[in-house]
Amino acid sequence: MKLRDLFGQGRTVFSCEVFPPKKTAPVDSIYTTLDGLKDIRPDFISVTFGAGGSNVNQSTREIAALIETQYHIPAMAHLTCVAAGKEDVDRLLAELEADGVENILALRGDANPDYPPKTDFRYASELVAYIRTHSSFGVSAACYPEGHLESPDLVSDIRHLKEKVDAGAQHLVSQLFFDNEDFFRFLERARIAGIDVPIEAGIMPVLSKSSIQRMVSMCGASMPGKLTRILAKYGDHPSALREAGIAYAIDQISDLIAGGVDGIHLYTMNNPEVAKQIAGSISSIRKL
Numbered sequence: 001m002k003l004r005d006l007f008g009q010g011r012t013v014f015s016c017e018v019f020p021p022k023k024t025a026p027v028d029s030i031y032t033t034l035d036g037l038k039d040i041r042p043d044f045i046s047v048t049f050g051a052g053g054s055n056v057n058q059s060t061r062e063i064a065a066l067i068e069t070q071y072h073i074p075a076m077a078h079l080t081c082v083a084a085g086k087e088d089v090d091r092l093l094a095e096l097e098a099d100g101v102e103n104i105l106a107l108r109g110d111a112n113p114d115y116p117p118k119t120d121f122r123y124a125s126e127l128v129a130y131i132r133t134h135s136s137f138g139v140s141a142a143c144y145p146e147g148h149l150e151s152p153d154l155v156s157d158i159r160h161l162k163e164k165v166d167a168g169a170q171h172l173v174s175q176l177f178f179d180n181e182d183f184f185r186f187l188e189r190a191r192i193a194g195i196d197v198p199i200e201a202g203i204m205p206v207l208s209k210s211s212i213q214r215m216v217s218m219c220g221a222s223m224p225g226k227l228t229r230i231l232a233k234y235g236d237h238p239s240a241l242r243e244a245g246i247a248y249a250i251d252q253i254s255d256l257i258a259g260g261v262d263g264i265h266l267y268t269m270n271n272p273e274v275a276k277q278i279a280g281s282i283s284s285i286r287k288l
Contacts, residue, residue: 001074002138003103004170006043006263007198012286013263014279015076015173015200016040018270019048020059027059030066036272038071040279045071046105046173046265049078061092065099075101076140079131080109081121086130088118093135103138104131105173106164125163132168141169143199145177145186149220158193165195172197173265176204176215178248179224180255187261200263201256205274206245209235246274250281257285 006013016037021029037045045067049060060077067075077096084092096104106127111117121127124141131139141164144157151157161172172195177183183201190199206212209231216223223231230248234241253264264286268275 001102002170003044003074003076003140004138004198006074007171012257012261013043013198013200014040014282014286015044015046015263015265016042016268016275017046017048017265018063018268020063027062030063030270033268033270033272034063034067034071037268037275038073040276042073042266042279043263044074044076044103046076047078049080049083049107049109061095061099061101064096064101068100074103076103076105077101078105078107079127080107081124081127082109082111082117083115084127085118085120089120089127089130090134093131093137097135097137102136103140105140105142106131106169107142123160123163125160125167128164128169129167138171139169140171140173141165142175143172143186143190144175144219145183146175146220146222154189158189158195161190162193162195165197170197172199174200174202175219175221176202176267177221178206178227178252179222180252180259182222183256183261184259198262200265201253201261202265202267203249203252203256204267204269205249205278206230207242207269207271207274208238209241211269242274246277249278253278253282254285257282 018033021027047060047063064075064077067073106124108124128139128141131137143161147154147157230244234244266275
């Protein structure tokens with residue numbers, strides 16, 4: 001199933017993201033995560049794609065195929081410019097198609113100093129256009145509610161996003177954010193610019209003070225006062241922060257759905273129990 005067909009059905013799309021196990025762990029260890037996620041029946045599951053060589057990328061393909069064939073849930077495999085040249089893309093697309101995977105998230109990706117970046121595609125828009133021209137895959141792309149770290153301003157950021165959509169991206173998934181007003185303002189800018197494809201809001205539950213600070217430094221997401229107070233109060237108490245972080249994510253999602261968001265994309269960090277708790281708390285409201 002192409003992901004674009006999930007939208008416009010009178011309910012909020014709910015999807016999850018997983019990542020391949022570390023190199024030291026067998027790919028089969030992903031079963032624990034997927035076994036937990038299957039119970040909440042997300043509309044699709046995306047699988048991240050590393051800049052770390054062929055083994056990581058092969059794991060992405062294997063897991064996406066597993067999601068499709070054994071769990072019977074649509075999968076979206078990530079594909080990055082920095083980790084894949086044209087030959088890599090052609091091979092991976094052929095393998096994914098043979099495995100029954102129909103959807104790709106095309107990204108530029110972050111360079112890994114341990115691996116020279118591929119240079120066939122400079123920007124995600126070029127990768128989007130190549131996939132749409134050379135295959136029948138559904139193609140999605142990323143968007144940044146507060147602007148990409150490398151964009152000089154929000155106007156430029158929307159212009160680049162429009163280029164990805166014009167190149168053929170049929171669905172967008174947002175970077176994580178913690179202030180819904182940032183997302184709603186972004187959504188208004190996107191629609192004014194003529195970007196009319198479905199846009200999912202990316203939500204990452206705050207479960208660890210150090211990990212969320214690291215993620216914020218990497219992606220540039222701002223920390224609203226409400227979340228700053230939660231981290232200050234509960235940051236050194238893991239169980240309390242877990243409860244408060246899940247409650248914060250549920251509150252975010254409830255407000256986004258009330259605001260008419262197309263979909264919610266949950267960054268699970270391979271923690272199925274947290275995903276199940278959040279999904280269970282919003283199961284009724286996302287059907288309205």
